[in-house]
Every structure is written in structure tokens, then in C-alpha cells.
Amino acid sequence: MDMQLTRRRFLQASAGAGAAALMVGRMGSTAFAQSPAAAAEPGSLNFLTWSDHWNPDALAQIGTEQGIQVATSDLSDNSDGLAKLQAGNSGLDLVSGDALWVPAYDANGLVEPMDLSSLTVASELYPMARTFPFFTGANGYLAYPWGWSPIQIAYDPVEVTSGADSWQLLVDPKYAGRIVMENQPIDIMLFAGKAIAAVDPYNMTDEELARAKDWLTALKPNVLKLVAQNGEVRDALVDGSAWIGTSNLGMPDRVKDAGGPEIMAFVPKEGSVGFIDGEMAIKGAANLVRVAPYLEAAATAQWCAQNFLDWGRPLWNEKAYQLLVDMGQKERADRYLYNQPEVALQMTLKGPGGRVGDYLDTFNSVFGA
Numbered sequence: 001m002d003m004q005l006t007r008r009r010f011l012q013a014s015a016g017a018g019a020a021a022l023m024v025g026r027m028g029s030t031a032f033a034q035s036p037a038a039a040a041e042p043g044s045l046n047f048l049t050w051s052d053h054w055n056p057d058a059l060a061q062i063g064t065e066q067g068i069q070v071a072t073s074d075l076s077d078n079s080d081g082l083a084k085l086q087a088g089n090s091g092l093d094l095v096s097g098d099a100l101w102v103p104a105y106d107a108n109g110l111v112e113p114m115d116l117s118s119l120t121v122a123s124e125l126y127p128m129a130r131t132f133p134f135f136t137g138a139n140g141y142l143a144y145p146w147g148w149s150p151i152q153i154a155y156d157p158v159e160v161t162s163g164a165d166s167w168q169l170l171v172d173p174k175y176a177g178r179i180v181m182e183n184q185p186i187d188i189m190l191f192a193g194k195a196i197a198a199v200d201p202y203n204m205t206d207e208e209l210a211r212a213k214d215w216l217t218a219l220k221p222n223v224l225k226l227v228a229q230n231g232e233v234r235d236a237l238v239d240g241s242a243w244i245g246t247s248n249l250g251m252p253d254r255v256k257d258a259g260g261p262e263i264m265a266f267v268p269k270e271g272s273v274g275f276i277d278g279e280m281a282i283k284g285a286a287n288l289v290r291v292a293p294y295l296e297a298a299a300t301a302q303w304c305a306q307n308f309l310d311w312g313r314p315l316w317n318e319k320a321y322q323l324l325v326d327m328g329q330k331e332r333a334d335r336y337l338y339n340q341p342e343v344a345l346q347m348t349l350k351g352p353g354g355r356v357g358d359y360l361d362t363f364n365s366v367f368g369a
Contacts, residue, residue, distance in 0.1 A: 009204060045290045048075050048084070049096040050286075051229040052248075052311040053146060053279070058303045066297060068290050073286010074228050079182040079356055084284065085110045093285035094294070099277040100134055100351025102143045105280055109316025110286060111139025112281040119292060121299050126341045134349070143278030144295050146345040149248035149313035150274035151187070154233075154255075154265040159243040167243065167268045168197035171218035178218075180233050180242040183226035185363040187273065187350065191246070192216055194270045201273075202353030209362055215364040226367065229310075237263055249336045274347030290300040305329075314338040 020310055023367070047054070059070045073092075075081050078101040083157050084090055086108055097105055105111045115297040116130055120357030122144075129145040136142070159178070163169055170191075172181060181188065192212035193201025204212060224242055229232060234251065235241035245251070252263040281291045281324050304317035305324050324333040336345050 004261060006235040020320070027233065031103075031335070039041065041289060043069070043287060043290060045094065045294055046092045046288050047072045047279075048081055048090075048092050048093045049279070050075050050277075051074075051096070051231050052307065052313075053096050053277075054298065055303055055306055055310065058298050059305075062294065062297045066293055066299075068294055076182070076228055077186055078350065079186050079352065079360065081109070082110075082352075090282070091196050091286070092282055093287040094291055095282060096146070096277055096278050097143060097223050097280055098277045098351075099349035100298040102278065102280065103134055103137075104352050106137050110280075110283055111142050111298065112138070112283045112285070112291075113137045113142055114281060114292070116141050116142065116144075117297060119144070123299050124299075124317050126316055127320040130315040132276065134276075143280045144299065145276070145278045145316035145365045146299070147307075147311075147313050148276045148341070148347075149250075150267050150347050151191070151272045152247055152251070152267050154237060154247045154263050155244045156240075156261050157264050158261065163321040164264070165266060165269050166367060167270055169268075170222060171195075171215060173369055175222045175244060177222065177224050178237040178243040179222045180224050180245045181226055182233065182246065183228060185352060185367075186356065186359055189218070189359040189363055190273045190278060190350070192219075194268065194272060197270060200353075201348075201357055202351060203235075204359075209358060216363065220366055221365075234260075248311070248313040250308075253332060253336075254312050271348065273350050274344070275350045276344050276347075277312065305332075308333065308336075308338065312336060314341070316341070331335050337345060 007325060038197065038254050047070055049072055054072055054194055075096055078098050080099065081095055081097065082104060085092065085095065095127050122130065125145060135145070153169060163172065189212060190201050193204055193208070195215050196211045198204045198208040224236065230247060233245040233247055234254050237255045238258045239243055245355035247265065255261065255263045271334050278294065281288060299317065301319035301323050304315045305327070308320065308324065309329065312324045319351060321338050322332060324330065324338065333339065
């Protein structure tokens, strides 16, 4: 509740987009365009991201072998990350972003395009991940592809015995104080849009926003807490403090692996939203020279396979799928669609839409009260 991004802050941060943004130089910097071997030099790299985009063992290995000391900071909502960078002087070098949010970063002149062909590790990607139109900029690829997933509702079937097929499950009064969700205001507004059958959840009318607010008002007493990262949703399902949580693919196995109860998950019948996310090099970043070496080391099949086992949702590294098969994890990988990347393009992808400020106002009017 204390991680609000206000309408004013977002609109101030976004000022100057559009025509002015087109004037920003987009040519890849000399530092980022160097070969990874030439660019590998000891020093720091500051990464604003979600907790499922890195592995502590990988960062330790990169620090030891390459001398790159990666400092991660938690990213909550896409709109918050965009606002932080637009505010300037962030000190960041790399930031994660979801699908249609990536072009928004580019339009605001915040992204340093990359040449995927210059990255050896990119050869391990599923071919389709190298040609996403929303990652394709005028002067290069805008984000290194990482993972994808639809948003599901996960629940404990011992406590939730009926009606587990709809967003309306979240507003049933009998689940007061039993729901945990990530503190992502725009995403929660999209859930509300799906729940009320808005014609366009990304651009709800005033009447639809009013109904979405009513849905949020019914949701609020059921929310035990809004958390910063999806690992906290898992933890609440494991210890039983929550019976229901919104999650990426893989939550049932993650909860089971952590010693929790048998969990089930579903995509609501009204539809959901999903993400295809990636890592963006920040234009003008002080440590841009270390971005390519970091990606070469951190996005390998070895670490992507481990990341899948840790976090459950599929990644874009195709070679990692074969590693998972070799490790005896084929059934799990197939169950969570690792071998069906084409499904990702069937999702309604996360993006800013046209009324971000109004969405933040509506969310904060309920959850900020």
C-alpha cells in the first residue's frame, strides 16, 4: 500500500514524450556495441528488475569470473520503472520491462538498442524471440528476451471449494484477508477491466472505470497484503496465510517444492493478461560497457534452466529446454509450456494503454485510502 505511483508523478515523468522523444538520438553507443570480450571490464552494474530475473549464484559467479558486481533493486510496476528513469539521475544501467511497455521506454528516449547478432548467447534463443515487433526499434532490438507467462489465479483447493474459474473469485466476501497479490497497480486495473468485461481493458471508458473501481472496492477487504515480488505470493500460499494469489505459471510446483500444500491454478474464464519481458540497456548509463558481458553470462542455458526450476514460468532460451529434458524435468517443462513458445503471442500482452494516469488515480483511490 505504501508503494504508490501517483498520477502526477507519472504524468510529470512522461512529459515530453511523443514528438519530442523522436528527436532523441537512438544510435547504439560505442560502449554497448563493442564485442563482449572487449567490453568485459571489472566494475559495477546497477539493475532494476523483478526477483525472478536473476539468480544469486549466477551473480556470484559473474562477480568472481568477470569482476562485474551486479547490484539489483526491486522493480514493482512497469509504470514505476518508467517514471524512475524519466525522472533522471537514476544511476541505473539495466532495467526489465514487459512487452508493450518496452516501446514506451523507447519513445521516451530511455533505451539503448542492441544488436542481438553481436551476442553469442542470443543464438540460444527461440527464433521467434529475436523478431518480436514490440522489441524491434529503428536502430536495433530494444530488450534482451527473458521470460513469459499469462497471469493466473492460484488457490488452495482445501479452502477454496467452488467457483474457481473466474476473476469474481477474488471479490467473494468469504475470502476476506486471504488473498495476496503483487503491488502492480496497472496490472490490477487490467484484471478489473477483464472482470467487468470492459470492451478494451487498456482504455476503459469513464463508466467502465467506475465499475472497475467498484470491483476494486469489493476486492480490497479480501487482500491480506500487496507484495513487492511474486516470491512473497508463494510464501503466503506456503504458510497458509493466503488461500489465493495471482501468479505466473509454475506456482503449484513452487509451493510444493517449498513444503506448502497442494495448489491449483487457472486462467480466468473472462481472460487474463500476460507478459513477454526482457532486459533493456539504459541510454547514457554509466556502466553500459558491462551490459553485454552481463547478458552473455547471465542469460545462458545453464542459468535459464535453473531459473525455470526456481520460478516456474518458461523462458526464451531454447537450449535450456534441452537441458531440462536431460535433467529429467521434461514433464514439468512441458506442463508449463516451455516447449510451446508460440502460445505467448496468443496472450493479451501487458502494456500502458492510453489512460495510465486515470488508472493510477482509480487504483489509489481504493488501495491508497
